[in-house]
Amino acid sequence: MRFDADVLVVGLGCAGAAAAFEAAAAGARVIALEAAGGPGGSSALSGGEVYLGGGTDLQHACGVEDDTEQMFRYLHQALGPHPDDAKLRLYCEGSPEHYRWLVERGVPFKPSLYQGVSWLPPTEDGLMWLGENAWPFTETAVPAPRGHRPATPGSGGQLLMECLVASARGVGVEVHTDTRARGLVTDASGAVVGVRARRFGEELSYHAPAVVLSTGGFADEESMVADHVPALVGHRRVSDGRDDGSGIRLGLSVGGTVRRMSATQIALSVVPALACHGMIVNARGERFVNEDVYPGRFSQIAVLHQPGPWFTVVDEQGWEAVPEAERWGVQPLAVSEDVAELEVAAGFPAGSLAATLARYGADAAAGADRVHHKDPRWLRPLRAPYAVIDATAGFGGSGPGGASGFTLGGLRTDLDGAVLDAQERPIQGLYAAGRAASGIHGAGYVSGTSLGDGTFFGRRAGRAATR
Template identity: 60%
Template structure:
C-alpha cells in the first residue's frame, strides 16, 4: 500500500480522466455521472466482473420524501420526516450534513434509479421482515415502531425493484448498463495496489496488477475509491471493529479495506471505523408473534423494530445466547414461505421445561412470559411498546428458535449460521459531501475521492436496510461529478 511517487513512473500503461476503483453500486454511480459530465472514465475491478457486495445484497433502496411508489400506496412523506426518522435510527451521531442532503435529494434520487431502468411495483409489504418474498415495491423498515413512530410521522421508505426476494443483482445490472452506456470503460481482474502521488501531494493515478502483470494507470482529473469496507480483513477488524470478529460476514469476500489502506498510506483520515452493522438470524415474523430474549430469558427491545436494530442490541449489549420464544399458534400463523426453513430447536409443553432445556435461571422465562401475557391480554406492552397488532398472550406448547442455526432459504444456510449473526463495517475514509477525501488535518487530498462503504457516510452508530445502496449511489454520484470537474 506504500504510495508510488509519480516522479518514479517512467510511463503510464493506461490514461484516463477519471479512474474509479471498484465496480459496486457507488462505483457504478460515480462512473455514470463522471461519464455523463463528459469525462473519459475507466472503472478498475479486482473481480472478474462488476457487482461486488452490492449485487449480493437485498437490493433495498432507502428513499422517501414523497416518491411515486409512496403516493401509490397511500402515504404522504417529506424530507423533514425522513430526516427525523433516520437521524434517530442511524444514530446516535449520524452525519447530519450528509443526511440532510440525502433526504432533501431522495425523491429526485428515486427518479434517477427509474431513469437507469429500474421499475417498482406500486404495492406495499405490510409486515416486519428481513426481505419480502414478493415483488412488492415498498416495505416498512421500522418507521412504524416505537419510539420512531413518535419521533417522525411513519411512512414506509424501503423501495424494492420489481423482483422476488433479493434484488441487489438487478440494481447492479441496471447501474452497470447505465454506466457503460454513458461511456465508462471497464478493466476487470485488475487489483489496485497503491496510489500514485506527485510531488505536490496530488493523487494522479493508481498502480495495479492484472494477471501477474504490473501496470500503472494515470488519472488526469481524479481517482474515486469505491472499494467497499473491511469486513473480510481480520487484522483491520482486530484493530478497529473487534465486535465483528467471529461472526459471519455480509460481503462478496473481497471487502478487505484495500482502498481505505491505500488512502491512509498518504495521510487520509478515517472516521467511525469501529461502527458495524449486525444481522441476527432471527426471523421478524416469528419474533413479533412471540418474543426475543437473551440468555437469561429476558426481553430487551420491542421486536417489531427494524431487525438490524434488535440484532445490534442483542449482540452488542445482551448476554448470549439469544432465542425467539413463540407458541404453536404464533408459529403456525407465519406463512410457510416466510419461515425461510426455520424450525424450532426445542419444544416443550411448559415454560419451566423450556427454560431447563435452554439452561436459563429457574423461573426466568416463566416470569418474562407471565408479565408479557398479563399486559398483552390488555393490548399493552408498557416496558417495550410493541405495536398492539402483534400482542396476544402466549399459550403452550412453547418453542425456542435458535438464531445460531441460521436461515435455510433455498436450502442453503445463511451467513449467520454459527454464531447467529453476520455483519459488515460502516466506518471508512473521511469525506466531504462531494466525496473529497480529507487528510488528518482536515484538508482535501487533491485528486482523491471516495464513496460507498470505503467512506464514512450518513451513519452514526445505527443502520437501516437500503442506506448502503442508497447513500453509496447518492454520494457516488456526487463524487463522480466532482472528480470529472478535476477538483
C-alpha cells in the first residue's frame, strides 16, 4: 500500500509530536508512523520534567529571577564536558518562548516552587531545583530553579504527551500506529524521499520530500550499548523498552553520521533527600561528592568513576526527616550502632566508614564540608545508629540490577535537525530530533534536558522539513 505526504515523522514521542505539530501547523500534510500500538514512547513514561529558564513566565510567577546567560553557564558545565555550544545557546535563548509554546499546547504548570530535593516531587508544584544551587555550579552561575513540571503529582510524562499528541492531531497530523519504519527510500541524487514500513506483516510504502526520525535512543539494543556505552552493560535501562536505535541505524544507512554516542544518563536508586541528610560512599567507604547535587550527577560520578557498589549512609534523624512515601520503598541493608558491624555488612575495608564518619562529623561541626562542599544547610554530625542502604538495590523492592540509564548520543544534526553526512553536509530530506539525534549534551545530563531539547529541536526539525 502506498501513502503520500509532505512530511513523514517516524516515532511519536515528545520529539516526534513537536515536529509533527510544527510541520502540520505550517500547512504540511503530515503522517506520523509509530511502531507501538499508541503514541507516547519513553516520553509518556517519563517524569515530565522539562528544563527551561532564562526568565520563563512560570519562573516570574514564582518570583524567580533568571537570565539566559546564567542558564547557559549552568548547563554548559552540568552537561559537559563538551556540550554542543551552538545548540545549547539557541536552546537557552529560546527557552522562555518554548515554555509558552508548551502552555499553548495545553500543558498545565502550577506557579509554585518545590523546595525539597527529589527525583520526582510528590506534589503538583510547577518548578523545582535541579542542582543549580549546589557546588561547583554555585561558583559558575547565579542559581535559579529551572525544572518545569506539568501540574500532576509524581510523573508528568503522560500528561505532557497527551497534550502534545492531541495538539498534533488537532492540526491534522495523521497517526499510523503499529507501523514500524524499516528502511529509508532515496532518489538517484541520494535525497531521502520516503520510508519503507511494515504493519502487521504488510509492507507499506510512504513517500514525502522530508522525513523526521524521532525514534528515541538505543538503550534497549544490547549490541549498540556494548559498542558505545559499555558502562551501561549489566545495568537497568530507563526506557519504554523500544529504544532499539532503529532510527539511528536508518540514518546511518543513507550516509548520516553520529555524535556523542558514549554519553549516558545514569541513575542510582538513591533517595536524594536521604543522601543530603546523610552521605553517599563508594566501595571503600569513602565520600566522593557533595550529595546535594542533581542526583543524576552523583549517580554518573559513582558509576563511571568510583569503585562500586555504592551506598547511602544515614542516621536515624536523617531517615526520619524523609517521609516514608518519599523514601520510595528503599530499605537498609543493615542498621547498627556499631560501625565495624556495618563495615562488614557492606564489605568496606575495616575502619574506613568510621574514618569517613569522623571526618564528616568534624567538618559538620565546623560548618564547612571542606573537600566536597555540600551546602552547610545539610551539614550536621551523624549519630548512631546508622543505616547503610545499597544504592543499586532498586526502588520499591524492584530488586537488584545495578543502576539504570538511557543514551544521549545519536545522529549528528545541524541546528534545524538536518542529518549531516561525513562532510558535515545535510542529507537532503532527512531530519532527526530527540534521542535519535545528538542534542545539547556533552558527557553530562540534567533531568529535563531530554524532553526539553527533544521538543525544542523537534519543533525546529518539523519547521525545517516543511521548507
